[in-house]
Amino acid sequence: MRSPQPELSGWQQPRFRNVPDYVDSLADEVLDLAAVVGRVQIPWQIDATTDFMGVGRDGRWSASKCAILCARQNGKNGIAENMELGWLVLEPGVRILHTAHEMPAAINSMNKLVQLLEAHPDLRAMIPRGGVRRRGGEEGIKLRNGSSIMFRTRTDSVARSFSFDRVVIDEAMIYSPESRNAIAATMTTGKNPQTIYLGSAPNFLEHPNCEIWSSIIRAGRSGADPTLAYVEYSAPEDADPGAQESILRANPSTGYLTSFGYLHGEFESARALGESGIAGYKVERLSIPVFPPDPEEAAAHEPIADMTCWDAGEIGESFSPPVTGASALGVARDWGGEMTAVVSAAFCEDESVHLEVGAAGAPNTHADVEFLAGAVDLQDPVAVAMDAKSPTTVLEPGLLLKGIEAVKSSAGEMGQACLMLVTWIAEGRITHSGDPLLTEPLALVKKRPIGTTGAWGLDWRCEANIAPLVAAALALWALVTRSAQAPDPQPPAPAGIDDHTTTTAWDSDDEAAGTSFLATAGF
Template sequence: MSSTRIGSQEPRIAVEPDRIDSDGPDASWLAAQCGLTLDEWQDLVLTSWLGREARDRYASISCGLSVPRQNGKNAILEARELYGMAVLGEKILHTAHRVDTARKSFLRLVKYFEGPDANPDLVELVVSVRKTNGQESITLSNGGSIEFSSRVNGGARGSTYDMVVFDEAQELTDDQMESIMSTMAAAPSGNRQLVFTGTPPSPVSPGTVFRNKREKALSGQDARCCWHEWSVAEVGDVSDKERWYETNPGLGIRLDEEFTESELNTLSREGFARERLGWWSDEEGGNPALSKTKWGECYMNPAPEPTGDERIAYGVKFSADGQGYALSAAARPKDGPVLVECLEVGTTANGTTALANWIIERKGVCAVCVIDGKSNTAALERKLLDGGFPRRALKVASPAEVSAAASMLKDAVDEGGVAHAGQPTLTESAVSAQRREIGKGGGWGFGDGKHPCCPIESVSLAHWGVRTTKRNPARKLRVG
């Protein structure tokens, strides 16, 4: 018996609706006949997905799996799809974020139906195999079929399906989900199932569906959803190998410590925690910059009408790569909270002239404009000064001032000293931003300077500017 250590076969989080039976063992047996032998953890997940309730329908209408990359989740999908097509005669749609990912999934599955390693019983079922890139499909004589599609190319093809797989679910957006859900309204078997597999979303992942699915499963809001997750509750000590084995069921099987160490030495601490330890950044034990609850309490609807005597500041934050920026404003009335708003999230593909001209046009009402970012800051500063923007009203923030701006905004949010109108772009940025270390003195800023952190960073600059400046452009100079 091998003494090689392997990762935990039990997930840290397992939410499973009650079931009276499961097709999981049969599906696992069929996969084994095709040369695909599942690990213990893969069997566990498959058994839950194929669990049946009293009416002989799936106990789980939705199935979620969050596990670090390269552990073997695709084998579970293959076993589930094989059984669904060949035994149950299901019509399946397999979607992925990218075209190449969808095609790789097709190539893994099609080898069971044709070629030298194909299963003879499955070969006899084949009616057609379509290999056109982006339109791959397999159709069987029992009515079962599977189509593969990239969601960026439209996802569904207008057919109806019994089962839809959302691979790379961390990238799945609400719009994509809505367009695909309509294909299941008239599921041929009347027994529908949605499967979501992926890793914790990164700060730049556009999708919200996977995160929402997780929250509803863990809170019990979705009683017909199963969820399995290999993860840590907090970033913690990322070099602790015990935690590697707890979160990677395929470690010692298809992953090894040497490769994991190379990831540790390459990725950021938070990046390693997310990609290899399955850490969800919004879970207790993370390091969020702002309280989601407190930010929500700062929502003001309707926003108060301007009186004309507010002091106004602008904040401009350029992204770390210099390709984008966020422009925000803060208005400080004589009484009440400072009002903040993200005015624009834009690109620097055509330079910064239009941005500079917009600010210059408002030099008569702007008390101060605060700028930050390694790229494009100097260019914008020069254009503003050349355009007649007052030098005393322009501030390029130092690292210490960026840290002070972040801390000041956090305090204002916690104490109700700031108000916003609930802009989706700004709110997403505010509630997803994590702390990043600035210097060695305990200072911190928002996120890593990439979207979606730029909006809240620019707001912090504008807020800091309007709270610290003594300049009032409306004040008239008195003589004598």
């Protein structure tokens, strides 16, 4: 049963579609069965079901793997429900595993399938007494014809003692290699096996186990895997996020399950949050992925800075270059909530700048403010700098209560800071202690365009956490641009490791924190 066409509807043709050739599709029978139980289909759901149930001349699935990338609340799970219903009823004895990242999602899928089976008396009669099990850890459905389906969350040993013919991977953007290995073992003896992946756009910064889904998307877009049937509804990366076309291309069920007005309202709410809100909106609603670094690209990556010059600027921790006393602090916090970093930049007598990581640990707003206040007391820096459009701004109220007014960089000034950092490294004007918290991200980070002027910032999509590097760039920028405005600084009192008395959540006894208190930087 096809849903009627609304006046303003989402695009029914996918942006990417790479599907192996098939001579026939079993979708006709399946969709007829779904219509009998009252299931109304949106055109794109019919097309995807048809592609995924295509068969070759040997009667086997033309695609052993099927994947659909589509934004949430568009009904992609309806495709899996169509197929699961058809498999259970029309293929006696089939064994199915439906997995999700969290149990509520798995139970929701089970409840929908039970409702479909109970919607027609003939199908209801196929469920024996006790055929629907809802006990914790045993959720599933068994029919009189021997077909069965289990619903589970994904673990390292999910359903390891069972064997299945079909597997559905819901919430595919959170799918670990350990879960994949456990699930793959269950299909070794499967009859005409097939795996269905359902997912929204991955965000490497929020989904640490999105590598498998990302690799499927890349293969699906390129058509490189002849065993994969792939369908994607998304907007191009450079699309205007608030444009009608962008929203309709990425949300095929607009006008059927939701309205354009509601989706555009989501854009307006995201825009009010600034750059971070738009970034999240593009992932969640426009299905524009934030991929993890591609291994091949990473191997060919050229660092943004001259690493030979950087290495030449390394001095041992036991050596303290003569400093003038003028210093600045930079503070940065990553969007994933993993690290707050504080870095000092101090002028040396030869007009070079010494960079040093003072602390890098799990974010704790109160402790972060206390640490910065202690560092300010020790150093009397010309400025404490942070990015105006970053999570670090949550520290601002606490710093103001301490009498510390942070300097907040604009997008353009952040570009100045990044360019200044790599330029000064190339000119041999940066010294450091070789801290891997700076060296590793500097070697791995990529440039992120800022606006249309050619300015660039540091791309947070990096294998290493770049918070210390961002803090270093901000500290250098603040030192250079604010020193002329500051009174002549007094040399800081020596502050060796044994002399430091500031106590924070980043104390050196904290195994999760990296802390250094050298006289060179004065912390």
